Amino acid sequence: MGISTVPGQMTSEEIVALSREHTFFSWSAQGAIDPIAIDRAEGVYLYTPEGKRILDFNSQLMSVNIGHGDRRVIDAITAQATKLQYVQPAFASEPRARLGAKLAEILPGDLNKVFLTLGGAEAVENAIKLARAYTGRHKILARYRSYHGATLGAMTLDGGPTSQASSVLSATRTRIAGARRSRDRPPRASRVSRMSSATRAPTRSRRSSSRRSSGRTAS
């Protein structure tokens, strides 16, 4: 694909095609995704490269609550990026000092110290490590079929076989197992013919309906 060397000149189609070719999209069957290309955003609106306006009902992942393109945020980011963009975690910096103090000020009770992370899953993983180190215990309680992030440790918390994480994993496992079966075993027809319907393992839907009828609930 001939890509323009001037930033901001790609069409939606080009952005989506190139993104799909070279980047993975999380929680998605890669062949089935159809993302919307976004070029810019202002207030509650996102805009495609062709100028189509989209209302951002959810502040993305509840993470742009102040609205897109807020001048105060742009100025603060610009000033900080001009002065110092990055130091590794062993260094202290004024933004780190100020953010820690601000969070201590608004945290409930006598909580006055935070561990800064780059996202939710990393926060959950570090909370697990802190809780284990502090209590000396191993088990973590979490809500059944809850969501805690896409990293391996966070995914172990979410429990249910139909939660997003587990279903993606089990779908992958099923595909891998299916591929191994078809490679290692005799053709399916000869096996199925020896198995009466009464002795076959229950299908996924029969299993879940029997679970429902046994009164087990999802949360």
Ligand SMILES: Cc1ncc(COP(=O)(O)O)c(C=O)c1O
């Ligand atoms: C409750 C909860 N925990 C953890 C996460 C993971 O956060 P992140 O995607 O920043 O890793 C999310 C993300 O949606 C979440 O809603």
